[in-house]
Amino acid sequence: MSTRSLSIGIGSTPKRVLPGFGLSLGISLTFVSLVLLLPLTGLVGQLADLSLAQYWAIISDGRVVASYIVTIGAAAVAAIVNAAFGLLLAWVLVRYEFPGKRLLDALMDLPFALPTAVAGITLATLYSSNGWMGRLLEPLGLQVAYTWVGIALAMAFTSIPFVVRTVQPVLEDMPVEVDEAALTLGASDGTAFRRVILPHLWPALVTGTGLAFVRSLGEFGAIIFIAGNMPYETEITSLMIFVRLQEYDYAGASAIASVILFVSLALLLAINIWQGRFIKRLHGGRG
Amino acid sequence: MYALKRFHRAVVAIVLGASLTAPAMASDRELLNSSYDIARELFSAINPEFQEWWQAEHGESIAVQQSHGGSSAQARSILQGLRADVVTYNQVTDVQVLADAGLVDEDWQEQFDNNASPYYSTTAFLVREGNPKGIENWDDLARDDVSLVFPNPKTSGNARYTYLAAWGFAEEAFDGDEEQVHDFMRTFLRNVAVFDTGGRGATTSFIERGIGDVLISFESEVNNIRGEYGEDDYEVIVPPISILAEFPVAVVQTNAERNGNDDLARGYLDYLYTEEGQRLLAGFNYRVHHEAVVEEFADQFPETELMRVEDIVGSWEEAMDAHFSGGALLDQLQRR
Numbered sequence: 001m002s003t004r005s006l007s008i009g010i011g012s013t014p015k016r017v018l019p020g021f022g023l024s025l026g027i028s029l030t031f032v033s034l035v036l037l038l039p040l041t042g043l044v045g046q047l048a049d050l051s052l053a054q055y056w057a058i059i060s061d062g063r064v065v066a067s068y069i070v071t072i073g074a075a076a077v078a079a080i081v082n083a084a085f086g087l088l089l090a091w092v093l094v095r096y097e098f099p100g101k102r103l104l105d106a107l108m109d110l111p112f113a114l115p116t117a118v119a120g121i122t123l124a125t126l127y128s129s130n131g132w133m134g135r136l137l138e139p140l141g142l143q144v145a146y147t148w149v150g151i152a153l154a155m156a157f158t159s160i161p162f163v164v165r166t167v168q169p170v171l172e173d174m175p176v177e178v179d180e181a182a183l184t185l186g187a188s189d190g191t192a193f194r195r196v197i198l199p200h201l202w203p204a205l206v207t208g209t210g211l212a213f214v215r216s217l218g219e220f221g222a223i224i225f226i227a228g229n230m231p232y233e234t235e236i237t238s239l240m241i242f243v244r245l246q247e248y249d250y251a252g253a254s255a256i257a258s259v260i261l262f263v264s265l266a267l268l269l270a271i272n273i274w275q276g277r278f279i280k281r282l283h284g285g286r287g
Numbered sequence: 288m289y290a291l292k293r294f295h296r297a298v299v300a301i302v303l304g305a306s307l308t309a310p311a312m313a314s315d316r317e318l319l320n321s322s323y324d325i326a327r328e329l330f331s332a333i334n335p336e337f338q339e340w341w342q343a344e345h346g347e348s349i350a351v352q353q354s355h356g357g358s359s360a361q362a363r364s365i366l367q368g369l370r371a372d373v374v375t376y377n378q379v380t381d382v383q384v385l386a387d388a389g390l391v392d393e394d395w396q397e398q399f400d401n402n403a404s405p406y407y408s409t410t411a412f413l414v415r416e417g418n419p420k421g422i423e424n425w426d427d428l429a430r431d432d433v434s435l436v437f438p439n440p441k442t443s444g445n446a447r448y449t450y451l452a453a454w455g456f457a458e459e460a461f462d463g464d465e466e467q468v469h470d471f472m473r474t475f476l477r478n479v480a481v482f483d484t485g486g487r488g489a490t491t492s493f494i495e496r497g498i499g500d501v502l503i504s505f506e507s508e509v510n511n512i513r514g515e516y517g518e519d520d521y522e523v524i525v526p527p528i529s530i531l532a533e534f535p536v537a538v539v540q541t542n543a544e545r546n547g548n549d550d551l552a553r554g555y556l557d558y559l560y561t562e563e564g565q566r567l568l569a570g571f572n573y574r575v576h577h578e579a580v581v582e583e584f585a586d587q588f589p590e591t592e593l594m595r596v597e598d599i600v601g602s603w604e605e606a607m608d609a610h611f612s613g614g615a616l617l618d619q620l621q622r623r
Contacts, residue, residue, distance in 0.1 A: 061614075128495075128496035146480075146498075224484060225488070228480075228481045229481065231482075231621040231623075243441045244613065246442050
């Protein structure tokens, strides 16, 4: 036994910390099957009750389509806002030292830890017309609670960590010397950011934004309290699924869920493919 | 505040209940009552009284456990194996689901008086101080200048009563003219400012967020809300015509037998019909049947014509099919 492990240690393949490839892959696959694939199979199984025409009728129902538009639109706005502010937050957390930095850093994970319903109720309390923020915004003609703006706000709240936490480590790996080199070579601040820093962050930023977007598509708890849930106006797709479940209509719920699932998968896959190409191009030629 | 006060009251009741039964706890029989969400406080008040009553009648010390949640979700958890001995729900359909599954006797509605509904309520309105919009009846709710708060009938049994009450009113007002009834319902539904998923959510929207002119809910609930939030800030309007909301109870026969609680389960539900039980129920603003208690609380419950669900739509089953299921009337009326 000892000679064998020694031969691995000095051989061409580096020594792994975890035992046996076969065993660890086997356990990983079992785990993935149990927590990820089994429920997904269940979802597809529910769909099997439907004919294609029924499936199409459910997912193309006017009210459900209106909910896609509300959900995807608000999630897009939330993701873009999070991309901008998440990048800034990650930048501040990595590049500057200031009192309270640790606290701000820890705060970033709060949306993950907080029950989303609590977030939703708190936001609704703040932004309703008699809340602290709502009282200030209402005279300016800006209604947040019970409009799609409120939906986007709740989505932004629950998904901001995705951007910060994906950009942060990449930024940490990039030494300050890189910006300094760019500046000594005569680049202006703007050029250095655009041509040197951003290209490095780009894959992480896009992944983070993509995750934030996908997360927002499925959010329920935080949104439901601030959305108003008016048919065709502020109903999100998750509510449509919830309503189907209340009616014991599991097939209908699965049908609508499959649309969200498909959009999410397609987006994540697209980002992965694009990222692979982008990184190849970034290191290409020289690498 | 409302929830907090209620919580305190519940804690006091539970502690009281626990201390009463503590000495003989170890060998006591335990009864599990599966009930609807907003009945938490009600049964926290009733259970200790029942324990005393059972002790006096049978000389046996027992304990009662409660479980609360949305009535349909509660029924589902019994179907999935929760060993509740009795159910006390706010939806006939949720007990029927259990009967269909064979857990509750098929003739459960005949096993106790008044369709196995020891207490009842109706749908009423809560308006702001001085009733500024002059709301008196259902037709006021379809005016252009009135905005309403009640939960989504798709997700709340409470709201299904509201919807059916408005429907019943319209049928009578327009002599069953389908087009006019549909027009009325369309305006009524369009006047809703926020569709929360449940009754408590709607209360929060109306009270804490100041949304809407009228909150529509069970008479018992709006009275309790007014009691908690200020008698001077809100008024309860009971319309001259409304709907009969029954609160069905049943013994979950299979479970009660397995738990050896058959007699106890029956005793618990019987207790709800006693003068003492009925007085407790009336204290929570539910309407009751016991004559002495009815007389005692007469000023609390204005006289009103109560339509039965069966008279409006035939049966709950038909109501679900024709009105509330996917693509049915409710969906059509909300379509743009």
